[in-house]
Structures are given as structure tokens and as C-alpha cells.
Amino acid sequence: MEEVINDQKIWQEVKDLPIPSKEIDKLIGEIIGIKSKTRKGDPCDQYVLRARVLGLYGCIHSLNKQIFLNAGEIWKIGKTCLEKKDRYSGGLSDDRLTFVREFSGTAEQCLIVEKIKLYAYVFYPENQKRLNPLILPPGNKIHR
Numbered sequence: 001m002e003e004v005i006n007d008q009k010i011w012q013e014v015k016d017l018p019i020p021s022k023e024i025d026k027l028i029g030e031i032i033g034i035k036s037k038t039r040k041g042d043p044c045d046q047y048v049l050r051a052r053v054l055g056l057y058g059c060i061h062s063l064n065k066q067i068f069l070n071a072g073e074i075w076k077i078g079k080t081c082l083e084k085k086d087r088y089s090g091g092l093s094d095d096r097l098t099f100v101r102e103f104s105g106t107a108e109q110c111l112i113v114e115k116i117k118l119y120a121y122v123f124y125p126e127n128q129k130r131l132n133p134l135i136l137p138p139g140n141k142i143h144r
Helices: 008-014 021-037 107-123
Strands: 043-051 055-058 066-069 074-080 097-106
Touching (some): 008 107, 043 107, 074 107, 097 107
């Protein structure tokens, strides 16, 4: 996968993330698609929205539409080419969430990092401890 990414900044950010082996080929195909379609120069950020306090949070993937998160756990993994104040100008969907920038780079770099982290989420320790681990973070609808 390192050869497909071909970018040391991205590789350093994602090289230790656990990716399901059955997903590698699909992920590589999506990375190639991102590289062929994305404008490369726009400055962007890959971010997460994390729970600031423990409690029940909205969850797109659970039957009862809620999930318990501890403080610091991920609710959403995203990418934006806007400043935080512009991306969430109307406020976060839940004021108990906090915006954390994890990676800054071009639009292409941030899309690739976001994609890889979404694929790896299923193996994040905070997710693995659940009785029924999620495929995506509670606030992400799709792998994008």
C-alpha cells in the first residue's frame, strides 16, 4: 500500500493503523480514484470529532440510534477545506463534541488519510471493546 500512497507525509500518519486485509484491495482502488479526481493544491485538514464527556451520543449504525462514548472517543472522522469556524459555523451537532485536527495537507492528502482511518476504525481499541463493534464511527454515514 505504501507504493500506492507514494507520499511520506501520509504514510507516516497511517502506517500503523490496522486495516483489514480483505479491505486492502478495495482501499487501494479508492486511493487511486482519489488521486485521479482531486485537486491537489487546496489546503485542508483531516479531523475527528471526539466526545468531551462520557454519555449517550447519536449513532447512525445502532438499532436504538444511540451509543455510549467515553470522553476522548471518536464520534466522527472527517475532512474539511474550511476553517473549523466555517465547517461548523452553526455549531457541532452535539455541544459535548470537540473538533480535533489530526492532519493538515492538500485536499488529496487529507482525503486519503480520512479514507484510511475510516477503514481502520473497525479495529480501533475503543471500538473493539464494544459487544458489537461498529464498521464506522457513530457519526459517519459512509466510507465516503
